[in-house]
Amino acid sequence: MHEEIEDLKKAIESSPDNVYLRMLLVRKMRPFDQYLKEVERHLEIVMEQEKQNKEAREMLVEVFFRQGKNSAAIVLGEDLLDQTDVSPATKLILSKAYLAEQDLPKARDLYEEVLMINPSMTDQALDSAFRLSGVTDPFADDSDYFLEKPKITFKDVGGLDDIKREIDLKIIKPLEHADLYAAYGKKVGGGILLYGPPGCGKTFLARATAGEINAGFINVTLNDILDMWIGNSEKQLNAVFEEARDNAPCVLFFDEIDALGAKRSDLRQSAGKNVINQFLSELDGVEISNEGVLVIGATNVPWHLDAAFRRPGRFDRIIFVPPPDLDNRAEILRIKLADKPIDHIDYLKLAKLTPHYSGADLEAVIDIAIESVLEVAMQTGTPQPLTTDLLQKAITRHRSTTIDWFTTAKNYAVFANQSGQYDAISAYLKKHKDL
Numbered sequence: 001m002h003e004e005i006e007d008l009k010k011a012i013e014s015s016p017d018n019v020y021l022r023m024l025l026v027r028k029m030r031p032f033d034q035y036l037k038e039v040e041r042h043l044e045i046v047m048e049q050e051k052q053n054k055e056a057r058e059m060l061v062e063v064f065f066r067q068g069k070n071s072a073a074i075v076l077g078e079d080l081l082d083q084t085d086v087s088p089a090t091k092l093i094l095s096k097a098y099l100a101e102q103d104l105p106k107a108r109d110l111y112e113e114v115l116m117i118n119p120s121m122t123d124q125a126l127d128s129a130f131r132l133s134g135v136t137d138p139f140a141d142d143s144d145y146f147l148e149k150p151k152i153t154f155k156d157v158g159g160l161d162d163i164k165r166e167i168d169l170k171i172i173k174p175l176e177h178a179d180l181y182a183a184y185g186k187k188v189g190g191g192i193l194l195y196g197p198p199g200c201g202k203t204f205l206a207r208a209t210a211g212e213i214n215a216g217f218i219n220v221t222l223n224d225i226l227d228m229w230i231g232n233s234e235k236q237l238n239a240v241f242e243e244a245r246d247n248a249p250c251v252l253f254f255d256e257i258d259a260l261g262a263k264r265s266d267l268r269q270s271a272g273k274n275v276i277n278q279f280l281s282e283l284d285g286v287e288i289s290n291e292g293v294l295v296i297g298a299t300n301v302p303w304h305l306d307a308a309f310r311r312p313g314r315f316d317r318i319i320f321v322p323p324p325d326l327d328n329r330a331e332i333l334r335i336k337l338a339d340k341p342i343d344h345i346d347y348l349k350l351a352k353l354t355p356h357y358s359g360a361d362l363e364a365v366i367d368i369a370i371e372s373v374l375e376v377a378m379q380t381g382t383p384q385p386l387t388t389d390l391l392q393k394a395i396t397r398h399r400s401t402t403i404d405w406f407t408t409a410k411n412y413a414v415f416a417n418q419s420g421q422y423d424a425i426s427a428y429l430k431k432h433k434d435l
């Protein structure tokens with residue numbers, strides 16, 4: 001092997017522009033730590049000759065990482081992620097580099113991504129940092145969804161009282177009293193579909209539902225399934241439902257359920273029908289077997305929803321999740337500020353200043369206020385509590401993000417409401433003439 005390497009080096013000396021030869025050499029040397037420095041130099045030469053040589057760039061990420069040059073690995077790796085499809089192997093290395101640099105969120109995101117693509121690509125350091133693989137039982141050959149045990153409950157969700165009651169009645173009670181329901185021949189199961197502007201608590205509420213009954217929570221973003229398992233989405237959907245059954249009681253949350261819609265005008269359209277049918281039959285399966293799986297779907301774009309989902313017996317209830325009203329905004333602020341150092345806060349005043357703000361918007365406002373407090377604390381050395389005044393200033397620096405959504409929704413409510421599916425939005429718009 002090492003002889004071969006020496007021969008290749010000589011060959012390259014006499015034809016230094018031959019990228020093919022140089023890459024051959026690099027591939028031979030790469031496994032050996034003693035050559036790392038040299039490999040790095042060769043790869044850099046290749047990249048001078050072929051700036052976009054993907055193999056060379058991916059290798060260089062690894063070579064940097066193995067030499068402990070984490071930030072170089074990260075800079076190059078991020079650049080690659082922006083531009084091309086990066087192999088899972090390189091993503092794994094990049095996520096290890098993030099871990100080494102203590103950038104845990106990025107390390108985790110990327111590692112999750114890698115495991116979604118290939119659950120066998122586990123890494124000990126990343127596993128023990130995040131305890132990802134192993135938490136869920138990778139029951140099926142090629143899937144690994146992440147089971148959570150949410151700590152939040154309904155009391156962490158501000159407002160949305162009607163919806164909480166609905167969820168209690170439609171999915172929690174039937175689960176807790178399955179025998180009773182069966183005795184009266186009452187159908188248990190089906191699911192609830194939440195729709196509305198972003199940041200108003202759809203995901204949060206689904207998670208809190210699981211926390212409320214101490215159940216598991218699996219959060220599946222449908223676009224991820226469709227993107228990552230092109231041609232194999234049906235099998236993945238089945239795997240997700242299986243995982244939920246294995247971990248019952250369990251809330252199975254499907255975000256971006258519109259991704260299944262046949263109305264989408266992108267390339268996935270042709271695959272659409274099969275996936276929808278698979279989904280619907282899984283949903284029916286949950287109903288029949290009643291195995292303690294609660295299905296909640298969510299979408300920000302109800303107008304892309306496939307009509308099949310609206311048929312009776314599919315999603316039992318399709319519920320509009322509106323932005324918080326005045327009292328609810330005050331309540332959300334109170335909840336979110338409960339564990340922070342605060343002065344006396346005039347919640348009602350702040351709520352009045354934030355019409356149409358979503359829960360997420362209110363959270364953003366608090367973040368901005370905290371940043372300003374920290375700045376002052378850093379300068380003066382004395383920590384300060386949050387005040388009404390500071391929050392008020394923060395409000396001026398963050399606009400509501402629900403308004404754009406209503407601009408679009410209004411068009412559907414006015415022009416496409418033949419079957420009444422936008423009645424809830426219409427009613428909301430009637431009450432809020434300024435939207």
Ligand SMILES: Nc1ncnc2c1ncn2[C@@H]1O[C@H](COP(=O)(O)OP(=O)(O)O)[C@@H](O)[C@H]1O
Pocket residue numbers: 156157158159160197198199200201202203204205298324332335358359360361363
């Ligand atoms: N009603 C609410 N009560 C408390 N927090 C909320 C509420 N609505 C939104 N939030 C906060 O905003 C964040 C984003 O909400 P999320 O549930 O992800 O919105 P959606 O799924 O509707 O887009 C949540 O993590 C939560 O902290």
Ligand SMILES: [Mg+2]
Pocket residue numbers: 199202203204255298
């Ligand atoms: Mg969400």
